[in-house]
Amino acid sequence: MIVSLILPQPPGYSETFFRSKIQGLQESGHKVILVTGATDQTFEACQHLQHPKVSKNSLVQIFKMISVFLGLLPYLKSVSKYIKLEKSEGTSVKRLLEKLYINATLLKLSTDWLHFGFATMALERELVAKAIGAKLAVSLRGYDIGVYPLKQPNCYTRLWKYIDKVHVISDDLYKKALKHGLSSKTEYKKITPAINTVQFDRGDTIDPKKSKAYHILSIGRLHWKKGFADTLEALSLLKMKSIKFKYYIIGEGKDYERVAYAAHQLNLKDEVVFLGKLDHQEVKTELIKTDLYLQYSIQEGFCNSVLEAQALGELCVVSDAEGLSENVLDQQTGWVVPKSKPRLLTDKILEVIQLNEEDKRKIQENAIRRVRKEFTSEQQKEKFNEFYLK
Missing domain, CATH: 3.40.50.2000 (Glycogen Phosphorylase B;)
Incomplete structure (x- = not known):
């Protein structure tokens, strides 16, 4: 099985959750592909791809778009399906071209699962999984469901329509998702953060502290x-x-x-x-x-x-x-x-x-x-x- 994990950037030194997940899937025999924003950082633990970079210079951006669109020619089946899905949702031609550009890396994937590490990352990418014949999953970790929807009401309406499975790290976050429109019929699984208990083990003795302050x-x-x-x-x-x-x-x-x-x-x-x-x-x-x-x-x-x-x-x-x-x-x-x-x-x-x-x-x-x-x-x-x- 191939699992493609989409994150803002490669996992940092403290993001043991994602590193452990990638390692665990690999140990279980699955292939993991990491897709992040354009960055100078590299990630060696698995295949690492990046989204196309958006330039502030309009002329440079036009040439970048031409290059990216030419690169999509071998994937016309997925691209055509994606265009039809976006049109069915009322996406304008201008916005469709922008979405083709920002989602080009994902549209080229051959994967079983497209899993967005944060729900906010799936915005504007809700239809990609269906276009490439993959399952769509998102993780709810806190800010993405506890704060962001308060600033952007109904932001996940389209996402809830196309999602196959939700990962939450606490029951409270799942309840919040239901309040923000997630169907109770959508499959979900709670997987909490975890730690290397061997690393954080001080033995069976707990000495009382004797500091003055x-x-x-x-x-x-x-x-x-x-x-x-x-x-x-x-x-x-x-x-x-x-x-x-x-x-x-x-x-x-x-x-x-x-x-x-x-x-x-x-x-x-x-x-x-x-x-x-x-x-x-x-x-x-x-x-x-x-x-x-x-x-x-x-x-x-x-x-x-x-x-x-x-x-x-x-x-x-x-x-x-x-x-x-x-x-x-x-x-x-x-x-x-x-x-x-x-x-x-x-x-x-x-x-x-x-x-x-x-x-x-x-x-x-x-x-x-x-x-x-x-x-x-x-x-x-x-x-x-x-x-x-x-």
Whole structure:
């Protein structure tokens, strides 16, 4: 079986989800083709194709289009079918020519599945799979179904008509898709993110921390979705209660200045430490130092970092944003706090700090046991194999 995976760019160093998926499919005997936007980045794990690049220079773009259209001549059967499908949907001649150009790489594929790694990537490409005789699948991961349709109502109306199967990473995202028009009759499968539990294993001993200042950690790009403003407000309230702590943030992002300024405004400049981008081993090292892991996101599909923290036996407090309440079981493997309620987060942190060691250990052991049982990379690979076969 051939599976073509469409992503914005080749998987980065932290996108273990896609790397694991590709490796798992290959180990199961399937061929994987990765299709991305035009980029200087390369991907060696499988065949890597790119969409045609769009030039801002109109003259250059005309020559590019002529070249691409000539390259489509050996694929006239698929192209003709695609044109008929687009015309049946009322696509204008001008827009049809543009779509032929941006979808040229996909129209040349001989594949069993066309799987868009994010639903937004399938927009303007909804008809390609049917034109080339492939099945169409999309993944719903968070922003694409939790935020984008709020800005672009009914954006997926055409996609839902032609889709064969949906992959979701949490039940909450599936419910959101239904609210945004996905038919309950459309086949779907939940496959959560997973981790290499061997890599994030500290053995069976969980030593109590003995630092003078409570060590708190969050991992995530500096973006409004990650809820850093609410987190910092909660921590400022914690400081007012004379709790000594250091708050470490791993990650980079466009909102660095906003987050740093918020820390300054809230009188937390001595408590907040920005660690920037770290590799996997450095992340593990920081996690092991941690007394409490926070992921107080406003919008979060699931979050691998929370799985990694639990696998290492860290106490985790998360928001109830989408998949986080499935990632952490409240009062069993950690604690779930309603999002955008900084005072509630402060109260929960105080509650966790004041727990006796026996109660903390019970939560830690539950978290480790559940991650090892339900969120392994091997399970994820097998589920994706089933996704395409069944």
